[in-house]
Each structure stands twice: as C-alpha cells, then as structure tokens.
Amino acid sequence: MKAIVKSAAGKGIEVQDIPVPTPGPNDVVVDVAAASLCGTDRELYEWTPAAQAFGLTLPVVLGHEGAGTVTQVGADVTDLAPGDRVALESHLACGRCYPCRTGNAHTCDNTKILGMHFDGVFAETVAVPREICVRLPDSVSLETGALLESAGVGVHAIQRTGHAVAGRTVLVNGCGPIGLVIIQLSMLMGAAHVVAVEPNPFRRQLAEELGARAIPPTAELPQLCRELTGARGGFDVAFEVSGVNGVLSGLFESLRREATLVTIGHPGVQPTVDVAAYINKKGITWRGIFGRRLWDTWEDLLLLIDSGRLNLDWLVTHRLSLDSAEEAIGLLTGDANKVLLVPGLR
Ligand SMILES: NC(=O)c1ccc[n+]([C@@H]2O[C@H](COP(=O)([O-])OP(=O)(O)OC[C@H]3O[C@@H](n4cnc5c(N)ncnc54)[C@H](O)[C@@H]3O)[C@@H](O)[C@H]2O)c1
Ligand SMILES: [Zn+2]
Ligand SMILES: [Zn+2]
Secondary structure, eight states: OEEEEEOSSSSOOEEEEOOOOOOOTTEEEEEEEEEEOOHHHHHHHHTOHHHHTTOOOSSEEOOOEEEEEEEEEOTTOOSOOTTOEEEEOSEEOOSSSHHHHTTOGGGOTTOEEBTTTBOOSSBSEEEEEGGGEEEOOTTSOHHHHTTHHHHHHHHHHHHHTTSTTTTSEEEEEOOSHHHHHHHHHHHHTTOSEEEEEOSOHHHHHHHHHTTOEEEOOOTTHHHHHHHHHGGGOSEEEEEEOSOOTTOHHHHHHHEEEEEEEEEOSOOSSOOOOOIIIIIIISOOEEEEOOSOOTTHHHHHHHHHHHTTSOOOGGGEEEEEOGGGHHHHHHHTTSSOSEEEEOTTOO
16 A cells, blocks of 8 residues: 655655555554644654654654544454544553543653654554544544644643633734634634734735734734733733744733743744743743643544534645645645645545
8 A cells, every 4th residue: 555654764755555554453444534734744754853853663654643434443442343434643642651540641651643653644544553543423524534633732722721712812823724723713712802923924814714813923013912902911812833933922022911821832942931020920821732632622622513613624725645745745834724635536
C-alpha cells in the first residue's frame, strides 16, 4: 500500500509502497478516509529543531490527524468491529503514570504520538492501538472526523479558561486552523467581542467571516484593546496561537488585571516574561495546553457537532492525493486553511 514515510533524520519525505499492516492483539486496522496536515508536518518535513525535539522513531509513516473505517480488529478488541467509523486521538497515553491515574492523561509521562513514535495516517491503511480510537456519531462525516484532533486543541484551550469567553472580550493571536476554531467557539459561546491578530489577509478574511475584528500584528494592539474595553483596562482572555517569538509581552499588555492568557503555540525561542509586572502585580493567570483532555475534550467537541451547533467543514480548503503530500505541505504557508490528504484520490 501507499504511505508517506519519514525514513531518516534530515529534510524530506518519501512516497513508499509498504506492506498492509496487520493488527496486534489490542490493535484496530483502519482504512484511512481522510488525513489532515498541520504545521507540525511541515516542521517534520523541514526537520527543524522543533521537529527533532519530538524524538521520532524512524522510519515512521507520518500523519497524526485522521479518520476512517475499521476493517479488522485484534484478538483482544471487544468494543470495536469492522465497519465502525472512527477518528483518532494522536496521543497514546500509558494509563499507568501519575498524571494518567489522576485524570490528566494529556500530560502522560510516557506519551507516544501517532505518526511520530508509531505509524500514522498518511497511508491507505493504519494499524493503531484501540485506546486512540474515538467512535464517530452517524452525524459526523469521516472528513470532519479528520479535523477533530486539531479542532480539539481549540476546545481544550477554551476549557482551560473555565469557558471564560462567554460575555467577555477575547483576543486571539494567530488565525491558523486552531486560532480560527477558537474564534468560532468563542462566538458560539457568546463572546462579546473577539479581536484576531493575523498577518495573512486570507486568514484575516476567514476570521472576519466568523465575526471577529481581524487586524495585522501591530505594536498598537494594547492601546486598541484598552480603547475597546474602556474602564476594564484591557481584554478578559487572550489565546496565543501563532507560536511566533516575541508576541507575549504585547498580549500581557493588552489584557486587563486578573485576566487569563492561554498559550497554545510552542515558541521556538524561550520567551522572556516580566513576572513582576504581569503575573504578580497585574495578576494575570497564564496557562498552557498540550493536546486534548482525554476524553472530555472529545466528548464536548462531539456533542457540539452532533447537536448541530458547531460545523467544521468550512475549515477544509484543499484535498489532495497521497502522491501530492509534498505539494500539500507547501500549501500550508500560503492561502490555505486545513489541507486534507485523501488516499482514495488518485
Ligand atoms: N499546544 C498544543 O497541544 C498544540 C497542538 C497543535 C498545534 N500547536 C501549535 O499551535 C500553533 C497554531 O497551530 P495551527 O495549526 O493553527 O498553525 P499555523 O501555523 O497554521 O497558524 C499560525 C498562524 O499564526 C500566524 N502568525 C504569524 N506571525 C504572527 C504574529 N506575529 N502574530 C499573530 N499571528 C501570526 C500565521 O500567519 C498563521 O496563520 C502552532 O504554533 C502549533 O505548533 C500546539
Ligand atoms: Zn497536527
Ligand atoms: Zn501515562
């Protein structure tokens, strides 16, 4: 079968013909309907320091966002059967460490990641541990299923604020797919104002369509936020979703006292933060997230979609075949949002 393989430490990927996987006792074989790309795939292609920090098990089939139909189950799998439609959680938690045993499996000490430490979804078929399969309701298409891993990061970010976006002023720095989902959810949950910061006009347009006021990065951001919020003195909640270096001070400045900042982007350089000014004296709560909460993020996300309140289909701007994986990675930095690899396309 066809698969996109990272075979060596260095730049590049290969389209390879590899054997169809067979399931171990606890595995499920999934016929991949759609796999989604994200910035991490570009990092892995380029072999940046951030990519190297993931400690890949090479060679490995790439792809950590995907959904499909179960075709085969291992001997010990009793709760899934051929024909079931599943999306995949990309983080495989050990289930035994302290975080796992205390309800925080998203920060598992021994996390293994799909498409990094075991073969991923940029392939016609994948064999995965049963634990990472999430059964899809009939109302959720397989293509939407492929968007849930990344949309779940947005849901987790909002959960992390205690859903503090309702009736509040919200600042979103970066309108990639995750930032856009945070904007969509904030509007859905009743935010009073959402300001989005994004250099790419195509993505600013998407943010505006969701109801945000979208502006390019500017040193005037704190002043604008203070003008918009009057006596509040700044925004209630900010999300950092660009991963770009040097943006945090502007966000701390744009927030009111006792506000909340959630960082999602992983900056390449360790930032310097004025702890005395922002954390101590201004009283800002700074939190971060990694992946999705297991499994309440998935439950909340699926509930919103199944209820008809949340539709993610608009996120997809491109669909390409596995042969076009390199082209798909190139699209990520242009006028695109979610780019899908569809193994059924030739
Ligand atoms: N914490 C987690 O679990 C987790 C999970 C997935 C992704 N991430 C990270 O979240 C970030 C966003 O992911 P994505 O898939 O939406 O990625 P993305 O790279 O598509 O989006 C980043 C956006 O930030 C914009 N940007 C660039 N410079 C900016 C600036 N100065 N100010 C504001 N915006 C700027 C880019 O134009 C782009 O639209 C990435 O850094 C990614 O690595 C974190
Ligand atoms: Zn991803
Ligand atoms: Zn664990």
